[in-house]
Amino acid sequence: MSPAVCLPFLLPFLLYTAHLASAANGPTADLHIVNKVIAPDGFSRSTVLAGLSSSSGQFPGPLITGNKGDHFQINVIDELVDNSMLLDTSIHWHGFYQKGSNWADGKTIKFAILSSDERNAGPAFVTQCPIVPGDSFLYSFSAPDQAGTFWYHSHLSTQYCDGLRGVFVVYDPEDPHRSLYDVDDEDTVITLADWYHVPAPSAGLVPVSQSTLINGLGLYQDGPESPLAVIHVKRGSRYRFRLVSISCDPNHVFAIDGHNMTIIEVDSVNTQPLVVDSIQIFPGQRYSFVLNANQQVDNYWIRASPNLGPQGFAGGLNSAILRYVGAPEANPNSSETRSSHPMLQTDLVPLENPGAPGPHELGAADVSINLGIAFDEEKFKFSVNGVSYVNPTAPVLLQILSGAMDATSLLPAGSVYVLPPNKVIEVSIPGLATGGPHPFHLHGHSFDVIRSAGSSTYNFANPVRRDVVSTGVTGDNVTIRFTTDNAGPWFLHCHIDWHLEL
Numbered sequence: 203m204s205p206a207v208c209l210p211f212l213l214p215f216l217l218y219t220a221h222l223a224s225a226a227n228g229p230t231a232d233l234h235i236v237n238k239v240i241a242p243d244g245f246s247r248s249t250v251l252a253g254l255s256s257s258s259g260q261f262p263g264p265l266i267t268g269n270k271g272d273h274f275q276i277n278v279i280d281e282l283v284d285n286s287m288l289l290d291t292s293i294h295w296h297g298f299y300q301k302g303s304n305w306a307d308g309k310t311i312k313f314a315i316l317s318s319d320e321r322n323a324g325p326a327f328v329t330q331c332p333i334v335p336g337d338s339f340l341y342s343f344s345a346p347d348q349a350g351t352f353w354y355h356s357h358l359s360t361q362y363c364d365g366l367r368g369v370f371v372v373y374d375p376e377d378p379h380r381s382l383y384d385v386d387d388e389d390t391v392i393t394l395a396d397w398y399h400v401p402a403p404s405a406g407l408v409p410v411s412q413s414t415l416i417n418g419l420g421l422y423q424d425g426p427e428s429p430l431a432v433i434h435v436k437r438g439s440r441y442r443f444r445l446v447s448i449s450c451d452p453n454h455v456f457a458i459d460g461h462n463m464t465i466i467e468v469d470s471v472n473t474q475p476l477v478v479d480s481i482q483i484f485p486g487q488r489y490s491f492v493l494n495a496n497q498q499v500d501n502y503w504i505r506a507s508p509n510l511g512p513q514g515f516a517g518g519l520n521s522a523i524l525r526y527v528g529a530p531e532a533n534p535n536s537s538e539t540r541s542s543h544p545m546l547q548t549d550l551v552p553l554e555n556p557g558a559p560g561p562h563e564l565g566a567a568d569v570s571i572n573l574g575i576a577f578d579e580e581k582f583k584f585s586v587n588g589v590s591y592v593n594p595t596a597p598v599l600l601q602i603l604s605g606a607m608d609a610t611s612l613l614p615a616g617s618v619y620v621l622p623p624n625k626v627i628e629v630s631i632p633g634l635a636t637g638g639p640h641p642f643h644l645h646g647h648s649f650d651v652i653r654s655a656g657s658s659t660y661n662f663a664n665p666v667r668r669d670v671v672s673t674g675v676t677g678d679n680v681t682i683r684f685t686t687d688n689a690g691p692w693f694l695h696c697h698i699d700w701h702l703e704l
Contacts, residue, residue, distance in 0.1 A: 227254060228370075229268035230275045234259070235291050235333075235366065237284040243413040243420045244428035245399050248284050249365035250291070250356070256281055261418045262393050262448060263354070263368025270349040270374045279338040287364050287401045290332035293341065294357035295370060296486060297350075297470045297669055299646055303343040304690030305329055305599060307645055308357050328691055329599045332358050349374035350470030351444040351488040360402040360699050363450040369393060371444060372470075378553060379442075379466045382475065383492045386442040392433070392522075393417055394456065394483065394506050395448045407582065408637070408700050411452060411511040416504060416522035423512045423519065431522040433504065435495040442466070442492055449485040450699040452508035453639070453672070455544075456481045458524055459502040459536035463491035465545065469668035471648055472553040480541040484641035486670040486697040499526040501534035547654045550666040558650035558683045560626035562662035567628035567683060569621060575673075577636040584637075584701070589616035598691045621686050628652075629694075633678035637701065642680075643670045646692040649684040670697055 231254065238251050238259040251259030258264075268274060274295075282289045294308035307329045333339045352370040355362040369391050396411035397420065413422040417431035435441055443463075445456060457480040465476045467490035481489055504522040505515055515521050515538065523534060560567045576585050583590045594601070594613055621627055631642060633655065650665045655674025660681070673680045695702065 227264050228266045228274060228276070229272040231264075231266060232277045232279060233263070233266075233293070234279050234281055236281045237287070240365075241428070242415050242418050243397055243422045244426040245412070245422060247399055248286065248401070250282060250284075250287055250361055251365045252354075252368055261365050261367075261415075262395070263366065265368065265388050265391060266354065266370045267388075268372050270372055270376075271344075271346055272372070273344045274342070276341045277338055278333060278341060280333045280335050282335050287403060288358060288361045289335050290358060291356055291361060291366065292330060292332050292339075292358050293354050293366075294645075295341065295343070295352065295354050296643070297348075297352035297370075297488070298343060298345055299348065299648075299688055300343055300690070301688050304646070304692075306341045306343040307690075307692070308341065308354075328597060328693060330597055331600070345372060348372060348470060349377070350467050350472070351446060351490055352470055353446050353448060353486075353488065355448065360450070360703060362448075363396075363398060363402045363405075363699055367395065367448040369444070369446050369448075378472060379475070379492075382464070382466060383440045383442040385439055386444075389434070390441050390443045391417075392443055392445045392504075393448050394446070394454050396450050396452050396508065396511060397422075398450075407703065408451075411450075411508070413512065414452075414454070414506050414508050414520040416506055419522070421517065421519050430518050431504075432525050433522065434525050434527060435493070436527045437495050437497075437499055440492055440494050442490055445481065445483060445489045445491065447483045447485050447487050449508075451485065452510040453482060453484040453641070454506040454508050455541075456483055457505050457538075457541065458493065459505070459534065459538065460497050461493055461502065461524070463493055465489055465491045465550065468550055468666060469648065469670060471667045473666070474551045474553055476545070476549055476551075478543055478545040480544040482545065484639070484670060484672050484697070485699070486641055486643050487668070495526065497526075499528045500536070501525050501529050501532060502536045503534045503538070505538060546656075547651065547666055547672075548657050548659070548661065551664045552667045556664035556667075558652050558662045558665055559685050560628070560683060564652075564660055564681075565628065568625035570628045570630075571619060572630045572632075574632060575634045575640070577634065587616060591617055602691070623686050623689060625686050626683060627686060628681065628683050630679055630681045631673045633674040633676050633680065635676045637698065639672045639674050640696040640698060640701070641670050641672050642694060643697045644682075644684070644692065644694045646688045646690060647684045649682040651680065651682055653679060653681040655680050 236259040252263030253259035356366040395415040413420045419431045502524040
C-alpha cells in the first residue's frame with residue numbers, strides 16, 4: 203500500500219487579541235520522559251516513554267486523573283539519552299482549553315493561533331521552548347469547567363510516534379450520564395495506537411505502521427506470538443469505556459463482536475446518548491460509550507480496523523479480547539458481522555447548550571475563513587492558502603512577551619491569522635485526497651461542526667461539538683464555528699503527526 207502523504211497542518215492563527223477512579227496519578231505528579239526497550243507487538247525496539255519514575259516508562263503512558271475543578275501540576279522531567287530519537291521534548295495536554303495558562307499548552311512545532319491577549323502558552327516554538335535532557339518543566343493549569351476524556355502527547359516534531367502518548371481523565375462527580383453506567387475506572391480506558399519498528403527520525407517522511415496496538419498490545423504480520431490486551435467485564439454490569447485514538451496516522455473503525463455501544467461523550471463534550479455498533483475514530487479523537495455486558499458469558503473479539511497498515515484480523519491482528527468473568531482464558535470464536543448502524547458524526551448532538559454560535563446562516567459569522575489545502579509533489583510540501591509553514595526561530599509566545607507588536611510579523615506572511623476577541627469565527631476546510639482524510643485539531647477551543655465530511659447539509663441548530671474533526675475527501679467542505687473567548691497563540695493543525703514535517 204502506498205504511504206499517505208503529509209501536511210504541515212500547523213497554521214498559526216492569531217486568536218483575538220459511577221465508581222469514580224481515584225486520582226492516583228494526579229492532579230499533582232512527576233512525569234519522567236525516558237528511553238526504554240519494549241516489544242508491545244513482539245518486536246523489540248528503543249522508545250520514548252513517560253513514567254512515574256525514572257525506571258517505570260510505559261506504553262501507553264501512565265493514566266493521569268483528577269476531578270472537575272482540580273488544579274493540575276505535572277512536572278515533566280527529560281531523562282532522554284538515546285540519540286537515535288529526539289532528546290528534547292514537550293507535552294501537549296490535548297483537549298484542555300488552558301484558559302489563563304496558554305504557556306502550558308505544550309506546543310513546540312509549526313502551527314499557532316494567537317489572540318489579542320496572549321499571556322501564556324505551551325507548545326514548543328509556539329508557546330514554549332523544548333525541554334532539554336536533564337531539565338524539567340512544570341505544567342500548571344486548571345480546568346474549572348471541563349471534565350471528560352483527554353490525552354497527552356509530545357508536541358515536538360514526530361516524537362509521539364516513538365511512544366510518548368497517554369490518557370488523561372477528569373471525572374465529574376455530577377456527571378449527567380452517571381445513571382447510565384456502573385463502572386468507570388482505570389480499567390475502562392481503551393487506547394488505539396499505530397506502532398512502528400523504526401525510530402521516527404529515520405522512518406522516512408510518511409512511514410506505514412507495522413501493527414495496531416490496543417491498550418499497548420498487538421501483533422504484526424508474520425511476527426511471533428505476542429499477548430493481546432484483555433478487557434474484563436462482569437455479566438449484568440454496565441461499563442463506561444473511554445475510547446482514545448492516540449494514533450500518529452491511521453484512523454480506525456472500532457467494534458466489539460455481539461455488542462452495541464451507547465455514545466455519551468465526544469472529545470470531552472457530553473452528548474445525547476446514541477446507540478451504534480461501530481465507531482470510526484481519527485487521531486486525537488475520544489469517545490465515551492456505555493457497554494451493557496448482557497451477552498452470554500464468553501470471549502468476544504474487539505476489533506480496530508485501520509485505514510492504513512496491516513489489514514484484517516487473522517490470528518488476532520488489529521484485535522483485543524473482551525472477556526466475561528467466568529469465561530475460559532482462550533481466544534474468542536465470535537464472528538465479525540457487517541455494521542448495521544455505524545456512528546455518523548451528523549447524528550451526534552451535544553447534551554448541554556446545543557447550537558452553533560452566531561446567525562444560522564452560512565457566511566454570517568463575524569469572521570469567515572476558507573483554508574485551501576494543496577500539495578506540491580515536486581517539493582513534497584503542503585500549503586495552506588498558498589503558504590507553506592516555516593517554524594519560527596523562537597517561540598511565538600516568547601516573541602510576543604519580548605515586545606513584538608505586530609503578530610503577523612512573527613511568522614511567514616499568510617501563516618498567522620489575527621482574530622478579534624469575543625467574535626464568532628467560521629472556518630471552512632475543503633477536503634484533500636492527498637494523504638487524507640486529515641483530522642484537524644484546534645488548540646484552546648472546542649468547535650461546532652456545522653458541516654461534516656460526507657454531508658452537504660449545514661446544521662446550525664445542534665451540530666456535534668468537538669476539538670478534532672475529519673476534513674474528509676475531495677468534494678467535502680467541512681465547516682466549523684467557534685467563539686474567540688480564550689486569548690492566546692493557538693494551533694490549528696492536522697493530527698496525522700507525520701504531516702507536521704511536510
